[in-house]
Amino acid sequence: MKVHELHGNLRRVRCSRCRAPYDNSLFLERDDCPACGGPLRPGVVLFGEMLPEGPMDAAEELSGTASSFLVLGSSLEVSPANAYPMLAKRAGAKLFIINMTPTQLDYMADGVIHGDIVETLEEIEKSVSRGSGRRE
Ligand SMILES: [Zn+2]
Known part of the structure; x- marks a missing residue:
């Protein structure tokens, strides 16, 4: 069964700046993006944000x-x-x-x-x- 996640999930984090996705285990090591240094955020849609x-x-x-x-x-x-x-x-x-x-x-x-x-x-x-x- 394929699940279409309208609100994302917490298994992933992503960069707030370049949007690069990462496994959430990275967040235990660091809170900034390895690619650009932008802040990492949960891979979910927060209140007020557009759904994918x-x-x-x-x-x-x-x-x-x-x-x-x-x-x-x-x-x-x-x-x-x-x-x-x-x-x-x-x-x-x-x-x-x-x-x-x-x-x-x-x-x-x-x-x-x-x-x-x-x-x-x-x-x-x-x-x-x-x-x-x-x-x-
Ligand atoms: Zn980034």
């Missing part, structure tokens, strides 16, 4: 062609990621939402569970295992 176009394009394309769309632990309050489930639903996907609290898209979902993600997914996994005849 590549992952956003991929998310939009996949949302428009998915047969099902699963939202895990999101309030669905923040754009643009909160548009993807609606895009998928309008393109014919089944929409399922697992979140602790109600979301603005609960009304259009094919299934909604308000609960802990880990506990809920473990219950689903057990149910699917029982249904397929597998024994624990």
Whole structure:
């Protein structure tokens, strides 16, 4: 499975000046870029920064062609990621939402569970295992 990380990840750091990416282990040794001396920063998108176009394009394309769309632990309050489930639903996907609290898209979902993600997914996994005849 390919993951398109809209907000980056903490496995990488990058230079604030030349944008060169590095493994986060470099940050334990130094806080400046080996190439240009610029300050290193986490490889994530911080509040107020633009999301990367590549992952956003991929998310939009996949949302428009998915047969099902699963939202895990999101309030669905923040754009643009909160548009993807609606895009998928309008393109014919089944929409399922697992979140602790109600979301603005609960009304259009094919299934909604308000609960802990880990506990809920473990219950689903057990149910699917029982249904397929597998024994624990
Ligand atoms: Zn640099």
